[in-house]
Amino acid sequence: MAKGRWNRWRDAIVAVTTWTAAILVAVVFVWLLADIVIGGIAKLSWTFLTEAPRDAGRAGGIAPILVSTALILAVCMVASVPLSLATAILLAEFTPADGIFGRVVRRSLDVLAGVPSIVFGLFGYAFFCNTLGLGFSILSGGLTLACMVLPLLIRTTEEGMRSLSDDYRRAAAALGMTRTTTIFKVLLPAALPSLIVGLILSIGRASAETAALIFTSGYVDRMPSSLWDSGRAITVHILDLAINVPGGTENAYATALVLVMALLIINSVASWLGQRWLRRSIVR
Amino acid sequence: MSLSLRDRILVWSLRGAALVAGAIVALIVVFLFIGSFPVMRDAGLGSFFLDEAWRPTEQLYNLTPMLWGSILVTIGAVSLATPLAVLSALFCHFYAPAALARIYRRLIELLAGIPSVVYGLWGLMVLAPMIGLISAPGTSLLAGILILSIMILPTIAMLADAAISNVPRSFMYGCAALGFSRWTTIRRIVLPTARSGLLTGVIMGTGRAIGETMAVLMVCGNAVRTPGSIFDSVRTLTANIALEMAYATDNHRASLFVSGLILTAIIFGLVMLAEVLSRGRIYG
Numbered sequence: 270m271a272k273g274r275w276n277r278w279r280d281a282i283v284a285v286t287t288w289t290a291a292i293l294v295a296v297v298f299v300w301l302l303a304d305i306v307i308g309g310i311a312k313l314s315w316t317f318l319t320e321a322p323r324d325a326g327r328a329g330g331i332a333p334i335l336v337s338t339a340l341i342l343a344v345c346m347v348a349s350v351p352l353s354l355a356t357a358i359l360l361a362e363f364t365p366a367d368g369i370f371g372r373v374v375r376r377s378l379d380v381l382a383g384v385p386s387i388v389f390g391l392f393g394y395a396f397f398c399n400t401l402g403l404g405f406s407i408l409s410g411g412l413t414l415a416c417m418v419l420p421l422l423i424r425t426t427e428e429g430m431r432s433l434s435d436d437y438r439r440a441a442a443a444l445g446m447t448r449t450t451t452i453f454k455v456l457l458p459a460a461l462p463s464l465i466v467g468l469i470l471s472i473g474r475a476s477a478e479t480a481a482l483i484f485t486s487g488y489v490d491r492m493p494s495s496l497w498d499s500g501r502a503i504t505v506h507i508l509d510l511a512i513n514v515p516g517g518t519e520n521a522y523a524t525a526l527v528l529v530m531a532l533l534i535i536n537s538v539a540s541w542l543g544q545r546w547l548r549r550s551i552v553r
Numbered sequence: 554m555s556l557s558l559r560d561r562i563l564v565w566s567l568r569g570a571a572l573v574a575g576a577i578v579a580l581i582v583v584f585l586f587i588g589s590f591p592v593m594r595d596a597g598l599g600s601f602f603l604d605e606a607w608r609p610t611e612q613l614y615n616l617t618p619m620l621w622g623s624i625l626v627t628i629g630a631v632s633l634a635t636p637l638a639v640l641s642a643l644f645c646h647f648y649a650p651a652a653l654a655r656i657y658r659r660l661i662e663l664l665a666g667i668p669s670v671v672y673g674l675w676g677l678m679v680l681a682p683m684i685g686l687i688s689a690p691g692t693s694l695l696a697g698i699l700i701l702s703i704m705i706l707p708t709i710a711m712l713a714d715a716a717i718s719n720v721p722r723s724f725m726y727g728c729a730a731l732g733f734s735r736w737t738t739i740r741r742i743v744l745p746t747a748r749s750g751l752l753t754g755v756i757m758g759t760g761r762a763i764g765e766t767m768a769v770l771m772v773c774g775n776a777v778r779t780p781g782s783i784f785d786s787v788r789t790l791t792a793n794i795a796l797e798m799a800y801a802t803d804n805h806r807a808s809l810f811v812s813g814l815i816l817t818a819i820i821f822g823l824v825m826l827a828e829v830l831s832r833g834r835i836y837g
Contacts, residue, residue: 276737279734280734280736283735284735287640287644287648288644290636291640293637294637294641294660294706295660298660298664300679301671301703304675304678305671305674352574355566355570356574356575359567359570359571360571363564370568374571374572377576377577377578377579378574378578383760383764384764384817384820385763385764385791385816385817386764386766387764387791387794387816388581388764388813389581390798391794391809392580392581392584392813395585395587395588395810396580400584416577416581419577447559448556448560448563449557449563473666477668477669477670478668480669480795483795483798484799507674508767508771511674511677512771518678521674525674528668533663533666536662536663537663540662
């Protein structure tokens with residue numbers, strides 16, 4: 270009987286510990302979010318989004334930074350989407366799971382997923398900026414990010430295609446479709462939801478990145494006039510205001526608020542779409 | 554089934570794309586080697602561990618203080634985040650009502666999506682001053698550990714959550730039938746069954762902590778010195794690259810590429826370890 274009572278006590282202690290840990294994590298999250306909102310809300314306005322920064326970013330807005338960020342993301346997606354789509358199709362449709370080629374590609378993508386972002390920065394600097402002669406430019410930054418999001422994009426696309434029922438493939442084969450037609454007319458349209466979710470997640474990952482961009486797209490905070498111009502990404506702007514610009518804290522907070530809100534929206538949309546579409550496609 | 558000509562063209566172009574995607578890791582390693590070659594030739598590998606100090610302008614390249622910085626910050630963060638993350642995952646499965654568990658999982662996902670520079674900003678403005686009340690100036694090893702543990706918590710928690718989900722329901726029914734207490738069920742059945750998934754989570758978290766740059770750069774103080782206490786300022790390998798790359802030249806720059814090489818080697822080791830443990834899927 271004494272043992273039973275001890276067991277009940279122990280269960281209660283563990284329950285309290287677990288709840289405490291969970292509450293602690295939630296409190297830290299709310300604290301962080303509240304701090305960013307409170308610190309940034311006062312400065313946030315329409316003009317903040319549409320003005321150029323003045324006085325090293327202490328005053329003015331972040332318009333050129335937003336444009337540069339959007340351009341970097343665009344370059345990143347244009348480069349990474351076709352490449353990852355092709356790789357994922359190959360891995361999902363044409364490569365036996367235990368084949369040597371598929372294994373090597375997968376293994377190297379696993380390592381790529383773990384490479385620290387600052388190392389991507391070094392690589393981007395050495396390869397895109399110097400070897401390819403792109404210099405500090407939006408193009409270099411976007412291409413560096415493309416290498417970085419590749420594993421995530423390939424992974425989500427491949428899983429999306431693998432989760433499709435084999436009925437699609439058999440029906441297409443029975444109709445005498447070539448594999449090419451099957452892929453482009455049947456499988457890809459059917460896998461579109463998971464492709465879009467993967468795309469949104471990758472945009473979120475790419476726009477949160479800083480370290481890979483400092484030495485590739487650079488620090489220049491003017492409005493870029495072409496892809497060969499240096500452009501400051503929004504994360505780099507926050508970093509610069511926080512540690513290099515005395516008196517830049519307020520604008521750093523306001524910029525961080527813009528970024529966090531954008532990311533919360535991006536990630537929520539991805540997870541909402543994921544739940545809505547992917548569940549349906551499994552049932553289907 | 555034999556492939557038509559069009560299909561064969563498609564497969565070969567897909568293989569080309571996959572080759573490019575798979576070759577990026579190799580390209581990164583090659584460029585890191587090329588970048589670090591000058592200093593390897595002039596100073597040799599030993600000087601990175603045996604030189605008197607890190608004074609790259611005077612040809613002294615001792616990286617050990619930074620290596621210690623990276624190792625200490627990582628060990629601290631992992632040992633703090635792991636219990637909290639596992640408790641969070643247990644909370645979702647065994648303690649929280651279904652609705653709360655769903656909200657909590659979303660919260661963890663959102664936490665994972667917050668950019669490191671925003672964590673850094675919060676750490677710099679909120680956490681470091683609080684630590685500074687105990688021991689000035691506050692930007693310290695401790696601040697780095699705390700920030701990093703918040704950052705890697707979602708990674709470990711999500712993988713732990715997935716690992717616990719994979720424990721067969723029948724095991725739980727068996728425990729209930731035997732009249733096990735909840736804690737006994739968790740400790741004797743759930744955690745051992747989910748062990749490899751949990752370990753994978755910890756390894757992925759470790760990889761993230763080692764590679765993290767911006768947040769640690771912002772909160773750690775960055776003095777080149779092996780820390781004596783948790784209130785001392787430290788500089789990690791990643792922060793060192795980010796701080797000095799902008800003005801480094803020649804052998805100094807090459808020694809930063811050596812840091813990149815060391816980081817990549819560590820990550821490679823961790824990925825292999827995870828692969829052995831989980832035999833397959835590792836990032837999720």
